[in-house]
Amino acid sequence: MLEIRFHGRGGQGTVVASKALAFAVAREGRYVQTFPEYGVERRGAPVVAFTRIDDEPIYIRSKIYEPDHLVVLEPTLIGAIDVTEGLKPGGWIIINSEKKAADFPQFKGFKVATFDATSVAVKYRLGSAAAPIVNTAILGALSKITGFVGIDAVREAVHEISPVKKDENVKAAEEAYETAVREQEQP
Amino acid sequence: MSEEIKWTKESDMPLMAMSMGRMTVNKTGSWRNLRPVVDKDKCNKCGICWKFCPDVSIKMDAEDYPVVDLEYCKGCGICATECPKDAITMVKES
Amino acid sequence: MQKVIMGNHALSWGALLSRAEVIAAYPITPQTEVVELLSNMCADGDLDAQFIKVESEHSAMAASMGASAAGARTFTATSAQGLALMHEVLHWATGARLPIVMGNINRAMAPPWTIWTEQTDSISERDTGWLQIYTSSIQEIMDSVIQAYKVAEQVYLPVMVVLDSFVLSHTNENCDIPDQSKVDAYLPKFENAYKLDVAKPAAYGGLTGPDWYYELRYKIQKDTERSLDLFEETGKEFGEMFGRPYGLVETYKLDDAEIVLVTSASIASTARPVIDQLREEGHKAGLVRIRVFRPFPSDLLRKLLQGRKKVLVIDRNISFGMSGAFYEETKAALYNEKSAPPMWGYIAGLGGRDVPVDVIKETFLETIKEDHPEGDIIWIGVKK
Numbered sequence: 001m002l003e004i005r006f007h008g009r010g011g012q013g014t015v016v017a018s019k020a021l022a023f024a025v026a027r028e029g030r031y032v033q034t035f036p037e038y039g040v041e042r043r044g045a046p047v048v049a050f051t052r053i054d055d056e057p058i059y060i061r062s063k064i065y066e067p068d069h070l071v072v073l074e075p076t077l078i079g080a081i082d083v084t085e086g087l088k089p090g091g092w093i094i095i096n097s098e099k100k101a102a103d104f105p106q107f108k109g110f111k112v113a114t115f116d117a118t119s120v121a122v123k124y125r126l127g128s129a130a131a132p133i134v135n136t137a138i139l140g141a142l143s144k145i146t147g148f149v150g151i152d153a154v155r156e157a158v159h160e161i162s163p164v165k166k167d168e169n170v171k172a173a174e175e176a177y178e179t180a181v182r183e184q185e186q187p
Numbered sequence: 188m189s190e191e192i193k194w195t196k197e198s199d200m201p202l203m204a205m206s207m208g209r210m211t212v213n214k215t216g217s218w219r220n221l222r223p224v225v226d227k228d229k230c231n232k233c234g235i236c237w238k239f240c241p242d243v244s245i246k247m248d249a250e251d252y253p254v255v256d257l258e259y260c261k262g263c264g265i266c267a268t269e270c271p272k273d274a275i276t277m278v279k280e281s
Numbered sequence: 282m283q284k285v286i287m288g289n290h291a292l293s294w295g296a297l298l299s300r301a302e303v304i305a306a307y308p309i310t311p312q313t314e315v316v317e318l319l320s321n322m323c324a325d326g327d328l329d330a331q332f333i334k335v336e337s338e339h340s341a342m343a344a345s346m347g348a349s350a351a352g353a354r355t356f357t358a359t360s361a362q363g364l365a366l367m368h369e370v371l372h373w374a375t376g377a378r379l380p381i382v383m384g385n386i387n388r389a390m391a392p393p394w395t396i397w398t399e400q401t402d403s404i405s406e407r408d409t410g411w412l413q414i415y416t417s418s419i420q421e422i423m424d425s426v427i428q429a430y431k432v433a434e435q436v437y438l439p440v441m442v443v444l445d446s447f448v449l450s451h452t453n454e455n456c457d458i459p460d461q462s463k464v465d466a467y468l469p470k471f472e473n474a475y476k477l478d479v480a481k482p483a484a485y486g487g488l489t490g491p492d493w494y495y496e497l498r499y500k501i502q503k504d505t506e507r508s509l510d511l512f513e514e515t516g517k518e519f520g521e522m523f524g525r526p527y528g529l530v531e532t533y534k535l536d537d538a539e540i541v542l543v544t545s546a547s548i549a550s551t552a553r554p555v556i557d558q559l560r561e562e563g564h565k566a567g568l569v570r571i572r573v574f575r576p577f578p579s580d581l582l583r584k585l586l587q588g589r590k591k592v593l594v595i596d597r598n599i600s601f602g603m604s605g606a607f608y609e610e611t612k613a614a615l616y617n618e619k620s621a622p623p624m625w626g627y628i629a630g631l632g633g634r635d636v637p638v639d640v641i642k643e644t645f646l647e648t649i650k651e652d653h654p655e656g657d658i659i660w661i662g663v664k665k
Contacts, residue, residue: 035452062637197496
């Protein structure tokens with residue numbers, strides 16, 4: 001079983017990112033389970049969401065305490081909270097950032113990949129310029145970098161899940177898939 | 188018009204407490220101690236007694252005078268109390 | 282059709298597939314999405330139903346009762362304080378023998394304000410005569426709504442389909458949504474033999490004296506007992522038609538089990554990998570998930586549990602001054618049996634405290650360690 005934890009801020013589409021990944025994986029015929037950590041959600045407050053993926057039915061219904069991989073939609077959370085809490089050694093940390101993986105030396109022992117999803121979201125006018133919605137772009141990057149899910153399934157899932165600007169969201173995911181760099185840097 | 192449903196054992200009962208047919212089977216006139224009597228000389232046919240009767244036991248006749256249905260009238264006296272012309276008197280049942 | 286949907290939407294889909302004709306509901310966290318999707322389904326014409334907006338849960342149930350009395354297949358949903366506000370009319374729905382189906386999202390009772398899961402809200406309504414199904418997956422939620430109507434409409438009793446707040450209500454997972462034609466074949470149109478009929482006027486629920494009220498209660502109990510078999514039959518038939526059989530309980534690795542966990546809802550789901558772990562470590566562990574809590578499957582539990590070495594029960598609810606409800610009732614069911622096993626009652630997960638694999642395993646290991654239970658409540662993880 002694969003367990004993935006998403007970190008973001010309220011309003012960025014963190015919960016939808018975890019759902020979109022699940023939608024895409026289910027399209028490939030696998031079992032998924034996805035849920036947010038519910039609390040008092042407010043725009044800007046730290047948000048956590050989880051996705052489980054397996055070839056067999058999933059029975060565990062607790063939170064994920066020791067994720068295999070992380071997706072960080074908001075780089076300013078790094079340092080503000082302990083994003084790597086419980087993360088298994090060697091796991092991916094996919095960060096929405098214009099910086100390089102080498103700029104995150106604190107993540108020793110993990111595989112770090114960065115992708116500037118914010119620029120892609122702004123380019124396709126997803127959300128507002130002040131609060132871009134980066135989830136569909138980061139999903140395209142995740143598909144390329146980790147190979148957990150194919151881009152065809154991502155394309156379909158993004159189309160299904162986007163309430164507005166379906167085509168723009170699909171283009172953002174595709175552009176992220178094409179431009180994300182798989183090579184990892186291990187700080 | 189529906190019929191009175193009667194039973195003597197639980198298996199014959201309906202599942203819920205349905206009235207035995209309509210409530211019209213419940214002849215409440217037998218509860219009465221006092222009977223309303225209308226004085227047509229005083230009555231101005233305003234219909235207030237008809238409106239207030241809680242048991243719908245007052246009907247207006249062809250000339251618009253109130254007629255009490257003694258099969259159902261419980262003798263509560265509300266009609267006599269409400270009548271603005273004091274045209275209804277409550278008389279002891281003998 | 283394969284879809285990934287949330288638990289709340291599984292309730293809405295269940296109502297849609299059952300061709301609910303009237304929906305009356307008042308929104309409350311964490312139930313809101315149930316009503317949102319149903320109102321969309323009505324507005325879009327996917328569901329040919331009257332959607333009645335009401336001003337409280339009491340009114341939601343009152344409107345549902347009116348619709349059901351008129352012969353309509355009726356659906357509503359609520360949670361916690363909303364369910365408590367319905368309490369008076371819940372008794373009425375049963376006494377009036379109205380086959381309403383309601384989703385209840387298990388949310389802990391306030392104060393303090395909380396939105397997270399606990400079963401005390403629906404457990405508090407166990408004596409209202411509503412039949413209760415506790416679900417443990419998104420698929421089961423949808424399937425249970427359809428089965429609930431099939432049982433309700435044969436015994437003229439209301440059914441509550443219960444799911445955990447967030448752990449099920451807001452979790453998205455794979456769900457097979459069957460074809461409408463198949464559901465129609467399983468659940469035909471309902472003809473209510475007692476519906477309000479202007480051609481045959483009658484007054485319902487009027488004053489009934491001590492000479493017959495007693496018999497009406499007897500009839501409710503008899504039909505409730507009859508629903509035990511109906512839950513089994515309709516669950517089996519559902520399995521034949523849709524490939525997913527259901528029963529009063531679900532068991533896992535029970536045959537040779539010496540130590541058996543009895544629990545419900547999402548905790549019973551997380552317990553499965555725990556059983557696997559314990560088996561690998563050499564313990565003969567097994568699981569009984571109580572799915573139908575009302576009527577309580579006492580006979581079946583006697584069959585499944587007597588002669589076992591030890592039984593432990595995990596409750597995510599509490600009857601203050603007594604114990605957890607599933608423990609209390611399981612123990613009561615076995616009291617007269619000569620080979621009744623000793624029974625441990627654990628309380629866990631109140632107010633949405635997470636119940637992961639480790640916590641369930643801890644209850645097993647505690648039980649394995651001891652010879653005899655001490656007291657009726659064993660608390661797990663209280664910060665002392």
